Amino acid sequence: xxxxxxxxxxxxxxxxxxxxxxxxxxxxxxxxxxxxxxxxxxxxxxxxxxxxxxxxxxxxxxxxxxxxxxxxxxxxxxxxxxxxxxxxxxxxxxxxxxxxxxxxxxxxxxxxxxxxxxxxxxxxxxxxxxxxxxxxxxxxxx
Ligand code: HEC
Numbered sequence: 001x002x003x004x005x006x007x008x009x010x011x012x013x014x015x016x017x018x019x020x021x022x023x024x025x026x027x028x029x030x031x032x033x034x035x036x037x038x039x040x041x042x043x044x045x046x047x048x049x050x051x052x053x054x055x056x057x058x059x060x061x062x063x064x065x066x067x068x069x070x071x072x073x074x075x076x077x078x079x080x081x082x083x084x085x086x087x088x089x090x091x092x093x094x095x096x097x098x099x100x101x102x103x104x105x106x107x108x109x110x111x112x113x114x115x116x117x118x119x120x121x122x123x124x125x126x127x128x129x130x131x132x133x134x135x136x137x138x139x140x141x142x
Pocket of ligand 1: 076094
């Protein structure tokens with residue numbers, strides 16, 4: 001009887017511990033993502049994620065940033081973007097530079113940060129998702 005209760009207590013503690021450590025890892029990743037954003041992205045996309053009209057698109061409120069196509073964003077960060085395609089109905093004259101030196105972990109952290117900053121409330125991006133996207137992008141390359 002007492003033993004069963006003891007087991008339940010132990011299992012509950014382990015479970016709570018796991019939840020707390022996952023949350024701590026997430027917070028840690030967002031802090032790392034913020035640093036990357038500040039050193040590599042802020043100059044164009046601005047501290048408030050609002051971008052610069054006609055030059056650099058906002059990341060705050062962006063459909064793509066909050067969307068499901070992680071592979072496209074990974075590709076943009078790795079290879080840059082100079083397509084002058086409409087982004088949420090607007091065009092931007094600047095080109096995004098390629099950042100091939102960023103690791104998959106850096107990309108996961110910065111994407112998690114931009115998807116959970118300002119008014120954005122999308123899911124975190126895991127290292128596995130970025131690695132999957134890198135493989136997918138490689139096999140799609142013509
Ligand atoms: C040199 C300026 C510059 C820097 C630095 C830069 N970007 Fe960009 N970014 C742009 C421009 C310009 C575009 C749009 C390009 C186009 O329209 O062809 C863009 C597009 C994007 C998009 C696609 C937006 C959408 O709604 O489709 C994402 C996501 C993005 N940038 C994220 C980042 C992240 C994350 C970083 C830092 C790791 C970063 N950018 C650094 C200029 C920049």
